[in-house]
Amino acid sequence: MSTVNYGDERLPERFWTKVAAQPSGCWLWVSTKNPRGYGNFWKAGTHRPAHRVAYEALVGPIPEGADVRHDCDIPSCVNPNHLRTGTRSENMRDCLERGRNAQAAKEFCLQGHPYSEENTYVRPSGARTCRTCQREAVHRYQRRNIGSAADAGGAA
Ligand SMILES: [Zn+2]
Ligand SMILES: [Zn+2]
Numbered sequence: 001m002s003t004v005n006y007g008d009e010r011l012p013e014r015f016w017t018k019v020a021a022q023p024s025g026c027w028l029w030v031s032t033k034n035p036r037g038y039g040n041f042w043k044a045g046t047h048r049p050a051h052r053v054a055y056e057a058l059v060g061p062i063p064e065g066a067d068v069r070h071d072c073d074i075p076s077c078v079n080p081n082h083l084r085t086g087t088r089s090e091n092m093r094d095c096l097e098r099g100r101n102a103q104a105a106k107e108f109c110l111q112g113h114p115y116s117e118e119n120t121y122v123r124p125s126g127a128r129t130c131r132t133c134q135r136e137a138v139h140r141y142q143r144r145n146i147g148s149a150a151d152a153g154g155a156a
Helices: 050-058 088-104 131-154
Strands: 019-021 027-029 040-043 046-049 066-070 083-087 120-122 128-130
Touching: 027 050, 040 050, 046 050, 050 066, 050 083, 083 088, 120 131, 128 131
Parallel strands: none
Antiparallel strands: 019 027, 040 046, 066 083, 120 128
C-alpha cells in the first residue's frame, strides 16, 4: 500500500480539522465518537465511522461485509496506513485462535476440576482430558445404555 499523507486532499478540510496527528503515527479523531470509540464523521446525511470514511477515500472500497481493523488497536485512529480490511469470518477465526490459546493455558477443566497430574490424561494428540469428567461421562453412558435397553424391551 502506498503511504498516505496527513491532510490528503481526497478528504475535505472539515475532516482534517477533527484529526490530530500523533508522534506515534496515529491520526486520532478528536471530534465526537461512537460508543465503540470510533470517530463519527457526518457524510451524506448520516454519521459514518471516520476510519471507514478515511479508508474508502484514501485506500479504496471496503469489500461487502468486511470490517476495517486497526493494526494500532486504537479505534479512534483514522490513519489508513494502520487500517486493514478483513472479512467477518477472518476476524472470527482470529478470535477463535485466541480462545484456543487461552484454553490451552487453563488450569481447570470446563467443570472446574484441576488439571493436576493425577487428574489429567494426556492423549497421544497432546490434548488434555480431565479424568474426573471422563469418569462421569462413562457413568452417564452406562446409565443411558441400561435405560435404553430397558426402553427397547418395553417399546414396539
Ligand atoms: Zn493508528
Ligand atoms: Zn473435569
